[in-house]
Amino acid sequence: MARLLVVHHSPTATVRTLTDGVVAGANDDAIEGVEVVVRPALEANAGDVLSADGYLLGTTANFGYMSGALKHFFDTIFLEAGGALSDDGSAAPGGGGKKPFGLWVHGRYDTTGAVRSVLSIVGALPWTQAAEVLEVLGDVGDDARDSAYELGGTLAALLS
Numbered sequence: 625m626a627r628l629l630v631v632h633h634s635p636t637a638t639v640r641t642l643t644d645g646v647v648a649g650a651n652d653d654a655i656e657g658v659e660v661v662v663r664p665a666l667e668a669n670a671g672d673v674l675s676a677d678g679y680l681l682g683t684t685a686n687f688g689y690m691s692g693a694l695k696h697f698f699d700t701i702f703l704e705a706g707g708a709l710s711d712d713g714s715a716a717p718g719g720g721g722k723k724p725f726g727l728w729v730h731g732r733y734d735t736t737g738a739v740r741s742v743l744s745i746v747g748a749l750p751w752t753q754a755a756e757v758l759e760v761l762g763d764v765g766d767d768a769r770d771s772a773y774e775l776g777g778t779l780a781a782l783l784s
């Protein structure tokens with residue numbers, strides 16, 4: 625059975641609504657043969673990453689960057705997960721590879737830097753972006769929740 629790993633930082637009820645939507649979509653009844661594993665970003669480890677076939681990442685925007693929790697996840701797993709570093713210590717672009725990932729980011733006014741920060745790191749992992757980034761500002765309404773469900777379903781369907 626394929627495994628989809630959901631790594632998220634969901635510190636508020638608003639963000640948890642999005643995360644719940646993503647997880648619900650990934651567990652859609654129509655999708656078969658996919659085990660969905662959900663880990664808070666501060667608890668996920670390299671074993672979780674290496675044993676997964678695809679990834680869904682969720683974070684808040686904080687100070688124009690991803691959350692410290694998701695950054696901690698990358699700091700922890702990056703090299704074991706096949707990430708490449710440049711001589712200056714930045715993530716080396718062109719990781720290549722086929723494992724699909726999706727990303728959602730919640731903020732209150734601007735998620736641009738947070739999205740960029742995640743994509744620059746993931747670009748050095750052997751993963752490939754499989755869905756448009758879901759960026760949500762402010763309160764989470766039905767449209768955002770539907771988009772989150774669709775994101776989860778899209779990644780899971782790719783692995784089924």
Ligand SMILES: Cc1cc2nc3c(=O)[nH]c(=O)nc-3n(C[C@H](O)[C@H](O)[C@H](O)COP(=O)(O)O)c2cc1C
Binds near residue numbers: 636639685733762
């Ligand atoms: C320390 C801190 C930094 C933040 N920085 C950003 C930011 O750069 N961009 C943004 O859109 N929102 C920012 N926010 C808002 C959070 O992203 C937002 O509070 C979080 O997604 C949870 O959403 P909620 O407050 O609506 O429940 C920040 C919040 C905090 C506490």
